Amino acid sequence: MEVRARVPLKVIISGEHAAVYGYPAVSAAIGLGVRVRAVESDGEGFLIETELDGPGPGRVRARVGASGELSRVSSPGLRRELRYVASAIRVGAREFSPPPAEVRIECEAPPASGLGTSAAVSAGVLAALAALSGEELDRERLRRLVRRVELDVQGKASWVDSTTVTYGGVLSVSGREFRRLECPRDPVLVVAYSGRPSRTGEMVERVRRLVGEVGDVGERVMEVIGEVVSGVERALEEGDLERLGRLLDVNHGLLAALGVSTRELEEVVHALRGAGALGAKVTGAGGGGCAVGVFEDASRAEAAAELLELMGYRAHVTRPSPRGVRISG
Numbered sequence: 412m413e414v415r416a417r418v419p420l421k422v423i424i425s426g427e428h429a430a431v432y433g434y435p436a437v438s439a440a441i442g443l444g445v446r447v448r449a450v451e452s453d454g455e456g457f458l459i460e461t462e463l464d465g466p467g468p469g470r471v472r473a474r475v476g477a478s479g480e481l482s483r484v485s486s487p488g489l490r491r492e493l494r495y496v497a498s499a500i501r502v503g504a505r506e507f508s509p510p511p512a513e514v515r516i517e518c519e520a521p522p523a524s525g526l527g528t529s530a531a532v533s534a535g536v537l538a539a540l541a542a543l544s545g546e547e548l549d550r551e552r553l554r555r556l557v558r559r560v561e562l563d564v565q566g567k568a569s570w571v572d573s574t575t576v577t578y579g580g581v582l583s584v585s586g587r588e589f590r591r592l593e594c595p596r597d598p599v600l601v602v603a604y605s606g607r608p609s610r611t612g613e614m615v616e617r618v619r620r621l622v623g624e625v626g627d628v629g630e631r632v633m634e635v636i637g638e639v640v641s642g643v644e645r646a647l648e649e650g651d652l653e654r655l656g657r658l659l660d661v662n663h664g665l666l667a668a669l670g671v672s673t674r675e676l677e678e679v680v681h682a683l684r685g686a687g688a689l690g691a692k693v694t695g696a697g698g699g700g701c702a703v704g705v706f707e708d709a710s711r712a713e714a715a716a717e718l719l720e721l722m723g724y725r726a727h728v729t730r731p732s733p734r735g736v737r738i739s740g
């Protein structure tokens with residue numbers, strides 16, 4: 412038996428990091444995604460094969476036992492990138508008792524790009540293992556399992572990534588609650604990769620330390636991010652892309668204040684603005700990963716993406732996508 416899962420990647424439009432402290436965030440599934448193909452096999456455990464797109468790596472093969480232990484990693488330097496896969500297999504094996512399988516994972520963005528690759532890979536693996544076991548897996552259960560994997564690997568996680576990659580759409584996520592935003596004018600998004608990985612667990616920990624050191628000031632930055640998010644929700648629901656852009660610029664400044672921007676991310680953000688973005692910011696955990704710029708029209712966005720490519724950054728033009736996890740086979 413063979414099954415396939417397709418899971419969208421996501422951008423956080425506003426509210427990353429503050430979300431970990433209970434403030435709301437607005438996120439969107441995008442046109443890029445992860446594909447997982449699982450084929451029942453005669454062997455033992457799970458054979459993983461993945462194309463780790465990005466500077467260097469390439470194809471990695473590894474074996475994962477039902478309790479999540481990794482062995483025979485073909486490029487030992489990439490063990491760390493496989494932690495979410497191993498944890499998803501451990502959780503999936505416990506929940507659904509799937510048969511041994513070969514699992515092939517393809518991702519349209521580099522690992523640790525800040526686009527929810529970890530949550531999407533986890534969702535894809537879990538959904539595929541459930542389907543191989545003949546288990547009905549509704550979206551709510553899936554997002555809870557994805558969050559369990561995130562907590563297992565990175566210690567702390569909001570519900571933003573697990574919810575967005577599972578359900579799709581433009582979402583306002585507050586704690587475990589979420590609602591879909593109806594946007595009369597969908598923004599065109601340019602997502603540009605800074606060339607360095609973004610490690611969510613490390614960045615969440617770095618922000619936690621900073622907030623501990625600066626006390627009240629850090630808390631107030633989080634509070635203001637929460638207010639920016641409310642403004643972003645209104646701007647999206649009213650189709651006011653200009654105001655949305657201004658608010659994203661403010662949000663970027665606040666993320667820089669939390670120490671999660673980098674020289675490359677600043678360069679990308681400024682290049683996006685210079686190329687006509689209505690606003691631009693770090694998206695995701697930062698410290699590397701991606702920035703996102705909001706544009707009114709696709710041709711300007713294409714020109715901005717070309718400019719970034721000329722500067723040596725990978726860039727994609729995309730839009731919010733209503734689709735969450737899909738299973739076939």
Ligand code: MEV
Binds near residue numbers: 428430525567
């Ligand atoms: C990561 O995509 C977003 C963070 O806010 C962490 C989280 O929400 O779990 C940095």
